[in-house]
Amino acid sequence: MAREPLARDLCISVCICILLIAHQSTCFYLPGVAPEDFWKGDPLRVKVNKLSSTKTQLPYSYYSLPYCRPKQIVDSAENLGEVLRGDRIENSPYVFKMREPQLCNVVCRLVLDEQTSREFKEKIDDEYRVNMILDNLPLVVPIRRLDQESSLVYLHGFLVGLKGQYSGMKEEKYFIHNHLAFVVxxxxxxxLQLSRIVGFEVQPFSVKHGYEGEWNENSRLSTCDPHARKLVTSSESPQEVEDKKEIIFTYDVEFEASDVKWAYRWDTYLLMADDQIHWFSIVNSMMIVLFLSGMVAMIMLRTLYRDISKYNQLETQEEAQEETGWKLVHGDVFRPPSNSDLLCMYVGTGVQFFGMILVTMIFAALGFLSPSNRGGLMTVMLLLWVFMGLFSGYTSARLYKMFKGTEWKKISLGTAFTFPATAFAVFFVLNALIWGQRSSGAVPFQTMFAILLLWFGISFPLVFVGGFLGFKKPAIEDPVKTNKIARQIPEQAWYMNPVSSILIGGILPFGAVFIELFFILTSIWLHQFYYIFGFLFIVFVILIITCAEITVVLCYFQLCSEDYNWWWRSYLTSGSSALYLFLYAVFYFFTKLEITKPISGILYFGYMLLLSYAFFVLTGTIGFCACFWFTRLIYSSVKID
Incomplete structure (x- = not known):
C-alpha cells in the first residue's frame, strides 16, 4: 500500500522538475504578482531580440545590423527552447524612466558605407522585423483593421525599413525606420501605489534629421524639437539608405494609464484568434467522430455480436466448415508479421510520442506553459520526450516478447535509435545550412552537445531500463493458437487492396485536425502566438478516437474478407494521415507563404518532413493499439476447438 503514494509523489516531483527547468529564466507568474514593480523614476531597460522574417525563416541577431549599441552588450540567459527557436536576447541603449515622457532622444549617429547600406537594403528587401522586449512583453505595432474601425491588429516587431517612391521619384528607394515612437x-x-507595465507598443518612422553646424553630442535637431513637441514625419522627409548617407537614430516615449490589470496583460497578444473558427473545427471533427462511432457501434453491437453468437452455437464440424468470415482465420490472425522487430520499435516510439504530447497538452491547458516564458513549451516537450523513453522501451520489449523474440537488448537499441537518429541527422543537415547563412537560428555546438547528452545520457538508458522491465514480464498470450502452416489468402476486391485501404483510412484522421493544423502552421511559420491549448487538447482527443475507430472498422472488413495480415496494415492505415499532412504543408507553402530563397524552402520542407514523420509514428501507433485490442477482444469471445 505504501508504494502507490511513493510512485505518485515521484511522478509529481519529475513533472515539477521538468517545469522548473523549462522556467529557468522566468518562473511561474501568479495572477496579481508581478516580477517587477516600477515607481516613477525607476529605469526601464529595453532588450532586443532577433531580427525575423516570414520570407526567409532565417533569424539574425539584432546587432548583425549596424544599429546603435550600448557600451557593453550583455546576452540574457536563455533556456533550451529559446536557443532552438533562434532567440538572441541582448541589452540595448534604449532606457526609459517610469511615467516620464521623453521626446527626440538621440541614440546615436551612423554614417553608412557600401557594406552597411547593402546589409540594410537586404534586410528591407526580405521584410525583416525588429523584435524588442520590455518587462518580458514583446514589442507590437498596432494597426487598425479596415473592416472593423474599432478593432486593432497587433504585429510583432517593426519593419527595418520600407522600399518605395516619394515626391515624384521615378525609381524606388530604400528608407530606414530610424525614429521610434514608443508607447508604454x-x-x-x-x-500599493505601484505601477506595472501592461503594454509595449511602437510606431516606427523614417525621418531625415537635420541640425546646424557640425555634429556633436549637444547638437540640436531641427527636425525634432522636444520643446515644441514636433516631429517632421516620414511623409515629409524620409531617411534614405545609401552609401555615405548619415542616419541619426532617435526615439520618443509616451506613457499611458491602462485599466488592464497586470495578470491579464497577455490577453492582447493571445486573444487575437477568432474562437468561432476553432469551434467550427471542433464541430467538424465531432461530426466525423459521430459517423465513425456509429459504424463501430453497428459492428460491435449488431454484426459482431451476431457473429459471435452464431459461431458459439455451431455444433458440428461440418457446420463450422461451411462458415466464412473472420473466424476462419483464427489460426493465422496472431501469426507474427514480417519485419516484426521494426514494428515493435515503431510502436514503442509512438508510445513515447503519445506520452510526451499528452502530458505537454495537460500542462499547457492548465496554464503552466505561458508564452511569457519564451521557449518553455519546446523545452518541456524535449524533456518529456527524454523521460518517456522508459515507456517506449517497455512497450517495444513487451510486444517483441509476444512475437517470441529473445534478444531484448537488440530491440531496445533499435527503439532508442530508429526515430531519434533519423531526426537528429535531418536536423544536423538543416542546422548546417542555417549556419552557412550565418543566421542566429543555427544551434550552437554547446546546445547540440546538450541534446546529445540528453539522448545518450538519459533517454538511451531509460529505454534500456524499460526494455528490461518489459521483457522480464510474462509474455502476452494469444487468445487462440496459431497454425503451423499459413492459410492461403483469397483474392481481394479492389477496395480491400492494401494500398486503397491504407489511403482511405488516413483521410478521416487528417480531416479531423486540418483546420487546427492551419493555426499551428501559422504559429510556426508566420511567427504568431498560439495559446489555444484547450481547443488543441479537444482536437487531440478527437484525433485519437478517429484513428482508433477508422482502423478498427477497416480491420474488421479485412478479417471478414479472410485477410489476416492486419499488423502492419493497422499501423499504416491511420499512419497514412501523415501523407495528407505533408501534402497540406505543400499546399500551405504555395498559398500562404512568400518564401523565395532556395535555402528557406529546403528548411521548410525539411522540418515539415520531420513533423509528418512524427505524426506518422504517433497516429500509426494509435491505430495499431486499437486494432490490437479489437482483435484480441473478438477472438477471445468465440469458442474454438
Whole structure:
C-alpha cells in the first residue's frame, strides 16, 4: 500500500522538475504578482531580440545590423527552447524612466558605407522585423483593421525599413525606420501605489534629421524639437539608405494609464484568434467522430455480436466448415508479421510520442506553459520526450516478447535509435545550412552537445531500463493458437487492396485536425502566438478516437474478407494521415507563404518532413493499439476447438 503514494509523489516531483527547468529564466507568474514593480523614476531597460522574417525563416541577431549599441552588450540567459527557436536576447541603449515622457532622444549617429547600406537594403528587401522586449512583453505595432474601425491588429516587431517612391521619384528607394515612437502602457495599483507595465507598443518612422553646424553630442535637431513637441514625419522627409548617407537614430516615449490589470496583460497578444473558427473545427471533427462511432457501434453491437453468437452455437464440424468470415482465420490472425522487430520499435516510439504530447497538452491547458516564458513549451516537450523513453522501451520489449523474440537488448537499441537518429541527422543537415547563412537560428555546438547528452545520457538508458522491465514480464498470450502452416489468402476486391485501404483510412484522421493544423502552421511559420491549448487538447482527443475507430472498422472488413495480415496494415492505415499532412504543408507553402530563397524552402520542407514523420509514428501507433485490442477482444469471445 505504501508504494502507490511513493510512485505518485515521484511522478509529481519529475513533472515539477521538468517545469522548473523549462522556467529557468522566468518562473511561474501568479495572477496579481508581478516580477517587477516600477515607481516613477525607476529605469526601464529595453532588450532586443532577433531580427525575423516570414520570407526567409532565417533569424539574425539584432546587432548583425549596424544599429546603435550600448557600451557593453550583455546576452540574457536563455533556456533550451529559446536557443532552438533562434532567440538572441541582448541589452540595448534604449532606457526609459517610469511615467516620464521623453521626446527626440538621440541614440546615436551612423554614417553608412557600401557594406552597411547593402546589409540594410537586404534586410528591407526580405521584410525583416525588429523584435524588442520590455518587462518580458514583446514589442507590437498596432494597426487598425479596415473592416472593423474599432478593432486593432497587433504585429510583432517593426519593419527595418520600407522600399518605395516619394515626391515624384521615378525609381524606388530604400528608407530606414530610424525614429521610434514608443508607447508604454501601465496599470497603477490603487492600494500599493505601484505601477506595472501592461503594454509595449511602437510606431516606427523614417525621418531625415537635420541640425546646424557640425555634429556633436549637444547638437540640436531641427527636425525634432522636444520643446515644441514636433516631429517632421516620414511623409515629409524620409531617411534614405545609401552609401555615405548619415542616419541619426532617435526615439520618443509616451506613457499611458491602462485599466488592464497586470495578470491579464497577455490577453492582447493571445486573444487575437477568432474562437468561432476553432469551434467550427471542433464541430467538424465531432461530426466525423459521430459517423465513425456509429459504424463501430453497428459492428460491435449488431454484426459482431451476431457473429459471435452464431459461431458459439455451431455444433458440428461440418457446420463450422461451411462458415466464412473472420473466424476462419483464427489460426493465422496472431501469426507474427514480417519485419516484426521494426514494428515493435515503431510502436514503442509512438508510445513515447503519445506520452510526451499528452502530458505537454495537460500542462499547457492548465496554464503552466505561458508564452511569457519564451521557449518553455519546446523545452518541456524535449524533456518529456527524454523521460518517456522508459515507456517506449517497455512497450517495444513487451510486444517483441509476444512475437517470441529473445534478444531484448537488440530491440531496445533499435527503439532508442530508429526515430531519434533519423531526426537528429535531418536536423544536423538543416542546422548546417542555417549556419552557412550565418543566421542566429543555427544551434550552437554547446546546445547540440546538450541534446546529445540528453539522448545518450538519459533517454538511451531509460529505454534500456524499460526494455528490461518489459521483457522480464510474462509474455502476452494469444487468445487462440496459431497454425503451423499459413492459410492461403483469397483474392481481394479492389477496395480491400492494401494500398486503397491504407489511403482511405488516413483521410478521416487528417480531416479531423486540418483546420487546427492551419493555426499551428501559422504559429510556426508566420511567427504568431498560439495559446489555444484547450481547443488543441479537444482536437487531440478527437484525433485519437478517429484513428482508433477508422482502423478498427477497416480491420474488421479485412478479417471478414479472410485477410489476416492486419499488423502492419493497422499501423499504416491511420499512419497514412501523415501523407495528407505533408501534402497540406505543400499546399500551405504555395498559398500562404512568400518564401523565395532556395535555402528557406529546403528548411521548410525539411522540418515539415520531420513533423509528418512524427505524426506518422504517433497516429500509426494509435491505430495499431486499437486494432490490437479489437482483435484480441473478438477472438477471445468465440469458442474454438
Amino acid at each position: 502602457k501601465y496599470h497603477k495599483d490603487p492600494e
